[in-house]
Amino acid sequence: MRLLAVGGVIAYRALFNWTTPSMFVGTLLVGPLFQLLFFAYLGRQLGVADDSFYIVGNAVLAASTACVFGGTMAVSNERRFGTLGHVLLSPRPRTLVFLGRAIPYAGNGLLIAAFSLVVGSALLGLRVPLAAVPGLAVTLAVGALSCAFFGLTLGALGLRFRDVWLVSNVSVSLLLLLTGVNVPADHLPGWMRVVGGGLPITHSAEAARRLVDGDGFGAALPSLSKEAAVGAAYAVTAALLLKVFEAESRRRASLDTL
């Protein structure tokens, strides 16, 4: 547990690029808030959906920048610092070492999502039922964790491919398009809906909307369970990829570990 918790937090401080106050506030708080406002006003203009749709959707999505890029940094920045070899020489289980790194990013994502929801609601006049708050906290946390494991999966690709940032950039755009936070899912072509169903955020955004609509936790639970399943699938995928690519690096010398 120490490796998971203490190790994860130290690795976060070592590897996350946006920990300075200016970067954190600018990139992770202000940026997503403006994105929320942009889509809310665009939605008003086009009459596609009401403010609640965009505020809740974009608040859940706000966690993705920290989680997706954080997860990528958690592995790829090891190359940058030349520390990967020393990490791989650890006799401790890789699953604990790397999956533990996702937890601080998920915490970070939860904070950003909560901030976006509170400030977005205050600015646009959305009233969130008090009874929905505990459920919303759980939903945002599950969405952020799922997203962090998705980011870690992309980071694992960084053990094999040098230009993994390209994949992260594209993935963030795909989340914007396919998760139904800004374009209602029933407006998307069928194949996009299928792809979106396999991405993080999609189901937690749906669950959060149910909670804000006052449907109760029971109504949100099926979507929340799907989000948890998606997150678990990415956690398993990340662990497998890390194992496979590490083994390949020893066999083929495909990794400049030092």
Place this chain on the structure above:
Amino acid sequence: MALAIEARDLRRTYRTRTGWLNPRRLELDAVRGVDLDVRRGELFGLLGPNGAGKTTTIKMLNTLLIPTSGSARVCGFDVVSQTREVRRRIGYVFGGDRGLYDRLSALDNLRYFAELYGVPAARQKRRIGELLELVGLTGRERERVEGYSRGMRQRLHIARGLLHEPEVLFLDEPSIGVDPVAARELRNTVAGLAATGTTVLLTTHYMAEAEELCDRIAVIAGGEIQALGTPDELKHHAEGRRVLEVQAFGVSDAQLARIDGLPGVREASVDVVGTAQLVTVQSDATVDVQADVLRLLDGVRLGRVTARQPTLEDAYVAIVGRSPVGAAA
């Protein structure tokens, strides 16, 4: 005899592919049949020119690379199939600026690797304190590593490598780029480790460092061990030779080639030392080439001219020069 490291016919071939439309496959035999026995508590040196296979050998021994063929055991455990057991018992230190988390302090770097290397929580604080004291970083441990000098980073590398009290420590060119004072401190630290019974496998380019520290030395070139023995034993490889050193300013490659071609000359090389060049000529002990060398350097401004007995460095040059790689160069 208890062995810390055993390698038998260790080989590693790198295979690369370049180009997409017309791919070209390249194969490079980096290590070609290395046999090595390092006793427990021994300080063993692995010397060789760039590209000789030193780092590849170390990476196979420390489990980062799988040998193409052959076998190796560290503390009795196979480096391919018993990686976790090997990793518990080894430390790895390499030279250079990288390999540390720059944004963290030395203390946090050590805390993190203490977790990774399985140092029990109850012992971490004391162990980190001991190591900071050992490498002389006490008082600076809360500063970010990005502000450290190369010597300080190098000492932190050593502290990190020793966190879990490894039985075998691999030191891959630890003093590269370090100033003379820091290099001496490093040597003292390494000598101290060997005195406590830690087995050390050291690779270095610096002969004086190897001669001062190592119980035995293997010279590797072209991926093969060319010679192995104590520093005194290795010096015999330069027996029957004499060495002439000429301080000069402006020796051309053509002049050096002519010196190399003189009758009785075994090797001729030139190194830049400060603003001057140092021409070193190894010749048969029975042949005095001084007059011929000075004649060929006619027109070049010369400084001190010295004739001396061969050193370990001369022996190293002789060994590498005799190897297929050295002979081809």
